[in-house]
Amino acid sequence: MRVLFVHHDANSGDGHVGRAFSALGADVVVHQVCTGPGSPVGSPDLPDPTAFDRVVLFGSRWSVDDPAVAHWVEPELEMLRSADRAGVPVMGLCFGGQILATALGGSVGRTAHPEVGWCRVDVAPEGEAAGIEPGPWLQWHFDAFTVPPGATELARSIAGPQAFAAGPHLGLQFHPEADRAVLEGWIVDDLDQLVDAGHDAASLMDEADAHHVDAAERAARLVRRFAG
Template sequence: MRALIIRHDHPSHAGYVGERLVERGYELHEVTVVPEERFYSPDVRVTFPDPADFDVVVPLGAPWSVYDTATIGSWIGDELALLRAAFRADIPILGICFGAQALSAALGGRVERAPMYEIGQHSIETDDPGLIPAGPWYQWHFDRFTVPPGGREIARSPIGPQAYVVGRSLGVQFHPEVTPDVAGAWLDHGGDVQAAELDLDLAELRLVPDGARERAAGLVDAFLARAVSHRR
């Protein structure tokens, strides 16, 4: 079995989510959209693979906004097309943060600036703790999504939806994949400046919630089980 991991920037990787997919027998095929040398000028050209070659697609987070076509317009349209094609082909998608926002946009939802940021460890309200436990989950975002047509919101926070299911796919606003090295890499690539401007504790932001690996594994297992049960 093959999983397509869409890494939008070099500091991000699939972390605990990728680890669990490997434990479940998946071979990870990673595509990095914006290479390290273009991190500050991300208007690159990308040739995405055919999603039909994979059993699951996992688009990860990104430091940019789905709607910022002035910055990432060279590739975001192609990524949305990939996600639409995967969804129509009944290939399960696990969208994480930017990836969940992109999946929503691809399927007719909306992505917009949130009324406030969520950064660090946060618990959420969930209707389906077997799939999405209350957390705490690591978060780092300034945008929010609407649930796409045909989808169902299953978790939320005061600023908006935190998770939705649509078909065999799942979008989550938080970061189940985050390991301490991912959190540290985000801080080292601009997150420290953002955090300082918001008067947030940098040392605390390098910490990942206790039990994060186990919660990520449980989420992956439940997602895979749900995807199989909802096969068309």
């Protein structure tokens, strides 16, 4: 299995999700969009998704509709529509789920209930069948997506939809990849968001350690289901 990982921020990590794909023997190719810590400047040149069996989109501190990232968001939307036409399954994590929803006809906007920390989600019967579990999952988002037309909502929280399935694609609002190392990378750029949300970095790290084994197992089950 050849898998494309698209990382949007310079300090993005693949954590539990990366290890789960490695355990399956996947050949993972990493594409980095932005290379400067905290910078929205990124490359609009993206790989051809039809050269891969699966595509995984990771998170970002930026909003899909932020003009500062339009120079790479627009080409990525076209890449995702190309993957959809070719039937290449895409899994989007947080921002990745938001840009996937947008590519498929959904929308993204500020939620009245931003989530930061380890939270459980309410899973629909269709979500259970698709391998979505209640968690807790690491959340770090201020935006939320709508479920694209024709897609099925799999889970939700007070913030809005938490997961959807659209054909072979899976959009998630949470971060199954998150472990201590991933969080340490985010905090390089995003400590301001954490402080503004009233959270303490050390406590978030301690929770990541406490959830490490269970979160890894949940992520592995999710990846196995997505990898088919």
